[in-house]
Amino acid sequence: MIGKNPLVVPLVEIPIFDYTVFMDTIADLMKDESRHCVAYHVVPLHGKLRFFCCMASDHEKNIVLLSHEQNTSPLPVLPSLTAAHFLFHMYEREIWEQYGIQFIGHPWLKPVRVVEDYPFYSIEGDGVHEVGVGPIHAGIIEPGYFRFSCNGEKVMHLEIQLGFQHRGVEKLFLEKPSGIQRAVLAESIAGDTSVGHSIAHSQLMETLAGIISSPALQCERIIALELERIAVHIGDTAALCTDIAYQFGQVVNEALRTIVINTTQSWCGNRFGKGLVRTGGSYYPLKKDFILLLLANLKEVEERFGQITHEIFTNPSVLSRFEGIGKVSPHQAGMIGAVGMAARSSGVKRDIRWSHPFQAFRKTTYEPVTLHQGDAWARAMLRKLEVEKSIQLIGNLLSGHDFERMPAHPVYELTLPASSFALSLAEGWRGEIMQSAVTDEKGNIMNYKVKDPSFHNWMALTLAVRNQEISDFPLCNKSYNLSYCGHDL
């Protein structure tokens, strides 16, 4: 079953393979290096466990949907996909954690979100010592526990334990029946990606309900998404400067970020774009006077950001802190199935805006920025380049923007098709966001699945700090700026 983003398929049309055939098909698909798994999860269906797997291709711009079915008792013991294709390791750990299914040949089935009795990997040896950081950290970041196995200042291995923020988001989606509750929930999956996640959610609901949103609405969503990207990227540039104690870069970028988020606020009343993206319509259609403000602010940000990034990327003391720190090779990034910025900064061209265009991207051609260095410099530089691109993109979208005379209002009461599987992909600032739902015979959502880019990218951080100095960990961490709550759900 081959489809395009966003995807909606009646369950009967999804082929159910035998597990060995399923494995062979995956192995076949994985021969194409540009293919990666965007979703692999279990839905309990008619007393059986139905496994859905979506393989997306970056070049062929399609999504292959596969499934297999297993009995609930006795629980199946399956050969692991991870043994051959490492990028499945998180999916299989998650399935093991949620349903207790054993995967033979998986290197280590350890919890994804359960924090009690976490089995840590430990290295024994002369001069090897462990440094534990967290789960509560200095500053305002979220909880997560990092355990370093060090030899002197050198990190031999980093173990990341997450799950402290687990709120049961996927379950809440089923418990909250009204559309507005779900929309608010989607915004809160990861506070810094509220627009990204709500676009993925609205798109999913619209696809299921068969609503085609107007071009103007699609355009507005993408403007909001890119504004979020610009704000976070500039904020991260400031944070990177903070970590290397470059005060000048820090204060200038912080001020610029404020301009951007205040622009979003004057659009919808919330600096993080909450309430802006809703299913089927919008409470905040673009108005002429706001467009003028937006263009003026973006022009100012573009100019000042250009100046400060010139300062940052030509300052020798800054470059010596960024260059060669936390390198992740293209091979490693591909292997772990890195998505979004983590992939693009390591030379893997993976961008949903380009490979599986959604909303207004279907009408424009977006060429992703890719850097091959894979170090902290590349991740900082990628932010600079993406900010420039996003500002350009907003300009292009606005110049072709057609105002709606009668903007549609959000629709919360949707009639969904019975027994269907739907999948929606969007590219948030961090990377690929996947949301997927399965409806029952009555057309109620019976399973909701969310995947934040951090789900895969935390592994990139582990690889980045290996054989680095422990004092470079904060810089590496900040250069990825991964989400704790997005991972923990």
Next chain:
Amino acid sequence: MTGALLAIVSVIFFPGIILRVKSIASGRKGPGILQPWKNIILLFRKSSVFSTTTSFIFRLAPAVYLATICCALLLLPFPGMPSLLGFEVDFILFAYLLALGKFMFILGALDTGSSFEGMGANRKALYSMLTEPAFFILFGTLVLLSGHLSMQEIFSHFQFAGEFSLITGAIAIYLLVQIAMIENSRMPVDDPKTHLELTMVHEVMILDYSGVDLALIQTGTNLKFVLYGGLIANLILPVNGGWFAANVLLFFLVQAGFAAAIGLMESFRARKKLAKNPQFIVTLSSIALIAFIVVLLLTRNLLR
């Protein structure tokens, strides 16, 4: 005695100037000049909390740290005024008084048993060890140039070495500034503002201190700055022919300029990668060594 007293007076405005310069450089107004001291006084009025894993060493360390710096202050000369304790080769006592303070400080950090503090202590010990040669070679150079052994005499005869004193003075000031920055764990080897434990040197070592003990450490750290500032001032202040009042004013100006320079240095550059710090510190010793050899050649020529 005058040197010590003037240094204590200048410590009142010293940290405030650093903070203010950094604020202005980042486009902010910044707090009042006395704010750092208000914070320290606030700490003095609080009681300390001690971790159960610590012993008396942890409690002793801040007091010893401050005491050694106060003793070192007594060795600080002032043009035309003898220091309280000055004697021949007193700069060795000066250096090792500070080293004793650091030693206790490191022990105190290790005493907590925290892996963070151990890491910080390890770094601090390494940097102190590497800074020591730079300090001694520098003083060796000054001794050679002036032909005297006590700090008071060195500084009062230093300026009569003609144009050599100018070039040696410039190098000496550069080295003293850098040594002060390293000793106080400031940029580029450490970042006093960071909240990231893994990158800290000094800040991570004081994580377990609170209240009065923290106030003692912060007082000591600020005094250490004016101590080095005092040495720099001694290199600059005219020895003869100056009025006392002009010299006092100049002393404060040098301290203020030193503080402003620290503020500027910390505003417009990134700190070094931690692994490159030892390399940087060793460079200081090499610079001192070059100065030493040059002076050695020159003075022998002069004698002939």
